[in-house]
Amino acid sequence: MGNVNKFLLVWNTPFWNPDLQYIGFTPQTKGKFNYFLNVKRFTTTNALMTFAFGDYATLTESMADDDIIYEIVGHLQSIYGNIPNPTNMLRTKWGQNINSFGAYSYATNGTTTEDFDTLAKEVNNKIFFAGEHTNRGYRGTVHGAYLSGIREADKIIAL
Ligand SMILES: Cc1cc2nc3c(=O)[nH]c(=O)nc-3n(C[C@H](O)[C@H](O)[C@H](O)COP(=O)(O)OP(=O)(O)OC[C@H]3O[C@@H](n4cnc5c(N)ncnc54)[C@H](O)[C@@H]3O)c2cc1C
Structure with a gap:
């Protein structure tokens, strides 16, 4: 983060x-x-x-x-x-806030774009993950978070 x-x-x-x-x-x-x-x-x-x-x-x-x-x-x-x-x-003290532990995802040394795809992977078609950290194209942004919500909703609708 x-x-x-x-x-x-x-x-x-x-x-x-x-x-x-x-x-x-x-x-x-x-x-x-x-x-x-x-x-x-x-x-x-x-x-x-x-x-x-x-x-x-x-x-x-x-x-x-x-x-x-x-x-x-x-x-x-x-x-x-x-x-x-x-x-x-x-x-604010977002780094210490137990609901956030930081402000948004951050690509540090060693991070790959695939890491963001990994965070977006659903579990057994039962648990789905949205959030800026799951959007490799627009991570760290409001629009990235928004689009990830639509992406996951579409997956659920298609089940
Ligand atoms: C200072 C600052 C400035 C920014 N400026 C911009 C900007 O100009 N433009 C831009 O596009 N983006 C900006 N961002 C980034 C943007 O705000 C985030 O990328 C976006 O809000 C992420 O949305 P999200 O839904 O992924 O996560 P969040 O908005 O963090 O939503 C996660 C929610 O989950 C809740 N939560 C956490 N743990 C639990 C739990 N255990 N149970 C239930 N709920 C829980 C949290 O309280 C929170 O409401 C900024 C961020 C910061 C901090």
Whole structure:
């Protein structure tokens, strides 16, 4: 499994341009809070959402909220200067979450495309597997998951 985590931060007033969709940032550390989605663009909430990817995503899961906020605000301060801390933060810890243990399947060294076909193999025409990890063409995506559901439904209908 690969890992990604999301961080939603709320402020009383926006210090960023509310018309922007994305605010990009090039971090020193790979995968560390490298872009911000402007939630204010599509809602009434003064919020930005940022992400941690890969090894850094896993590292965040052992960090306290205050440390996360410190790192994120550090990135934003290098763009916007002296900004306040957020009033609230919501975060995921998908690597530790017992319902996921990660964000989506990841092809590491030694993985072959056949591995994804293996994960899609039904058992005795009784148990069928859908999910992004079973779609070799579109693994790790919503459309991959969706198409795998149709694929398995078609198999069941054809029984
Ligand atoms: C931060 C992030 C950003 C992403 N961005 C994109 C994007 O921009 N575009 C894109 O296409 N994809 C994106 N993805 C990937 C996409 O979300 C996944 O590939 C897709 O949701 C996988 O769908 P799924 O049905 O295979 O699995 P899931 O959506 O994970 O569904 C599995 C379900 O099974 C449940 N479950 C687990 N264990 C049990 C159990 N024992 N009993 C009962 N239920 C259980 C889980 O709670 C969950 O609801 C992103 C993923 C993350 C994490």
